[in-house]
Amino acid sequence: MIIPAKNKPVLPLTISVKEIESIVEWFDQHQQSLYILGWSYLGNQLKIEELFYRAILQVYKELPKFKKSTSFELRVLSIFIRICRELSIENSVIASEERVFNALQQLKEQEREVLILKYIKGISREETAQLLQLSSEQIKEFLISGFQLLRKGLGNGDDYQGCYEYQKLYVNYLERKLERPRKIDFEMHIYNCHNCQDDLASLQETILNFSETIETFSVPADFMENVKDRVSQRENSIKLKKKKSKRIGFISASVFVLFLGTGFFTGIFQKIYYSLTEENQELRIFLQEDLGERLGLEAESNGVNIKIKSVIADEIQTLIFYEIEDTNDNNQYMINIDDGIFIEDEMKIMVANTYPMYIPPDMESDLNKKEKNIYHGKLSLRPLKENEATIQLNINKVMKLKRNSSDSFVNMEPEEGKWNFDIPVTKNPSIEYALNEEVEIEGIAVLIDKLILAPTGTILQYGLKNEQPEKRIEMINFKNLEINNKVAEADLYGNSYVHAQNDLRWSKFQAHFKPLFEKETDEVKVRFDNVYLSIVDNKTIALNASKEYPQTFDYAGSTISIDKVETGQSAIVVFSNHEINNRAYESLHYNIVTEEGDDSSMEMDHKGIIVDKNGKEYDMKKITPRIYEEMEQPRHFFTVQSTKIQGKKVTPKSLEIYGYSTTKYLDDEVELDTELIVKEEAGT
Structure with missing residues (x-):
């Protein structure tokens, strides 16, 4: 397999390579991300040409001092940013026709640098912190504040107000850096907090808009040639040609090795x-x-x-x-x-x-x-x-x-x-079938939308129409799919939300199943396992720290104990229910109202157990992936839910319960009408 020219790997640069051509080639390979970084400071093509020229010469000058313990890219970026700052002092930034860049130029220097290094250069938080001489926590704070201000600069930041304690987790969640217990807590909160849903979705849209703008941003066609011409005038042309010849030989050798490692077996x-x-x-x-x-x-x-x-x-x-x-x-x-x-x-x-x-x-x-x-x-x-x-x-x-x-x-x-x-x-192609079969689960409309047959998995796309205010489906778990008399078991970790929603009547999700290596089908059976529901059931319980606790109240057929109510700079409310037999709810959706209003931040925590369909109990904090995979239809029961409210002096006033989450077991099977299946090819 010959790699297309645009996908040839960048030649590795080591401390022993001192020819300036290698440095120019490295800048050429990274020109788009570096150009965008320069544009965020300077907003002027001529200034950015000067920036590239100075940076190449400075890297060439400092290359013998580079240490093996520091990556080549970080050293180059350090020099590049230093020159960006020097040139920006003498420069007035020209307004960009692109709204994102106008908004980006309004950010503080460190916020702008963190966003660009992380999302354009793609370097890790740790490396960004090392490069900018900041702590990892500061990097996270600049990412959050940077995107919030970027969103505001684009004109859509004032309408979204999520919960403060969960806003701090947005970036970690989107980058899959939350620890599993915290991730579960975050997702459960997001399911039930519409403010956070809108806030997170708006922030994610800003990130995607930012990424898409960057991807479509084009470097002027003659830009790098102008830079190369300036460098060429300074260097010996014979030496450059000799270096280029060696480079081509290196690539040829790499391709030859690749051919040797390719199997010709069919x-x-x-x-x-x-x-x-x-x-x-x-x-x-x-x-x-x-x-x-x-x-x-x-x-x-x-x-x-x-x-x-x-x-x-x-x-x-x-x-x-x-x-x-x-x-x-x-x-x-x-x-x-x-x-x-x-x-x-x-x-x-x-x-x-x-x-x-x-x-x-x-x-x-x-x-x-x-x-x-x-x-x-x-x-x-x-x-x-x-x-x-x-x-x-x-x-x-x-x-x-x-x-x-x-x-x-x-x-x-x-x-x-x-x-x-x-x-x-x-990339291998996949095959898609439009299904368009509407069914009803727990009185709620569900659209069996699309089937995707791909080499690494089988996907069933479905839609939820949550029109009933008192009850909504949060997630469906499937048992398996049967295709051409072959059964594909569900992937426990494979449910995902579809970001591109082309029909606003439905919220689309994808359930993942094991691969079957089938390319055609004329029959599809869908078997359901369980459904995760949110039930609206409002109740308000007055709180008074001067009273003696625990005290109990009845809710959803259960007796719940309020174990602790404390006031102060860290006010605490703890309630529990350890009886899970025949319990209607698994976890409560609630808020603690204080006499001081909504200015205080809240930290929520919980303890609980997992119970399988046969009644066997497991400690929620001791579940391993292996144990979880072997469990039959597990349910997550919260036995203790606690809230810590931070402020100068906080007095809990009431516990407001909005509703609860629960799981309903299903034993349904849907055999799709093969006449409704329309074959479409994707990825070709």
């Missing part, structure tokens, strides 16, 4: 070959179906060797199979998508309004029990925009897996290093 021989040579059963099936190829890319750091075995890409995700070997000791390591990895130009080559699939660590598989120092894993990334690309995957941290002997829970400890890969990827 049909029956291909299936037999991979059945004998590939020990990972899941990857073996993909290879036998000719959906990917072996790569064998390797990188080693601190005795930890990472091998990228293969990549399977489609419209759903980009699935990377890897193997990590500890060459010094008997440890197993995995790659955590939420910590320690970043992708060069991620928003440029991947679909922005999607999120990678959650893949928990698997230490119980036969393959990972085989050797104590080798871990076989997979990593889900966003789907590609184009059919072919090269993913520049940079890893600076892996997670050491440690089993807790008391309950088999897997703990993870970070291990730092440096593993960089240029991964060539070809």
Whole structure:
């Protein structure tokens, strides 16, 4: 496979490479993101040409001083930003025709820099903090305030007011950096707080608008040529041609190696070959179906060797199979998508309004029990925009897996290093069927909208029409799909919201199922498992800290105890119900009203248990992915819910309950009318 010219990997620059041409080529490869960074300071093409010229010469001058412990990109960005600031002192920024850039130029310098470095250059928070000499917490604060001010600058920021304590979590949630218990609490709050829903959606729309503007922003056609001409006049042309010749030879050698590593096996021989040579059963099936190829890319750091075995890409995700070997000791390591990895130009080559699939660590598989120092894993990334690309995957941290002997829970400890890969990827097509079948669940209309057959999974898209004010469906869990007499089990971690809503009558979601490797179907059966509901049932209970607690009240057929009410700078309200047999609700939707009004911030916490359909109870904080996967139709019961209210002096006045969440088990099956299925091809 020959990589298209626009997707050829950037040549690695090391401290030993001193020819200025390599530096110019690096700037050429990164010209769009650097141009946008320069534009946010200067707003003038001639000034930005001067910026590029000075930066290239300064990098060339300082290159011998670069340390191996600091990445080349960070050192270049440090120089680039320094010159940006110097030039901006002498410069009046020209108003841009693009509203986003006008709004961006109104931000404080550090807010603007953090947004651009994080969302345009795609570097991690830790690296951004190192580059700007700020703390990680300051980076998070600048991200939040930057996007809020950007939203306001675009004219839509004043109408959205989410809860203060949850606003602080928006960026971490959108970047998948919330710990699992906090993520569950956040999502439950979002489901039931319309202010936060609107606030988060508006902020996310601003981020997407920002990303889309950046993606469509074009660098003037002659810009980089002008910069190169200025550099060429300063350098010896013969030396530049010689360097270019070496570079072309390097690329040719890389392509030749890529050809050698490509399998030319098809049909029956291909299936037999991979059945004998590939020990990972899941990857073996993909290879036998000719959906990917072996790569064998390797990188080693601190005795930890990472091998990228293969990549399977489609419209759903980009699935990377890897193997990590500890060459010094008997440890197993995995790659955590939420910590320690970043992708060069991620928003440029991947679909922005999607999120990678959650893949928990698997230490119980036969393959990972085989050797104590080798871990076989997979990593889900966003789907590609184009059919072919090269993913520049940079890893600076892996997670050491440690089993807790008391309950088999897997703990993870970070291990730092440096593993960089240029991964060539070809996206496989998927096939879509329009279904348009409307059914009713718990008296609420549900649209079975679309079926997507893709190599890495099967997706059922459905829509919810929540028109009843007293009851709404928050989520549907499916048991399985049956296609061509083959059953696809549901993926427990695969429910997702569809960001592009083309029919405002329905809120669209996608349920993910295991892959079936089917390309055509004339029959589809959908089997439901359970439905998660929000019920509106208002009740107000007066609170008085001078009274003696606990006190009880009746709600939704249960007796609930108010255990504690305290006033002060940290006022506390705690209520509980440990009786779960035949309990109507799983968690309450509520608010604590204070005599001081809404100026105080609130922190909410909870304790609870998980109960499966057979009545077996599990501690909510001790559930492992393995245990959760084996449970039958689990329900999450909150036994204690508590709220801490911060302020100068806070007096809780009342507990206002808006309603509750509950799960209803289903045993329904829908056989779709095959005459309603219209075949459409996607990703081709």
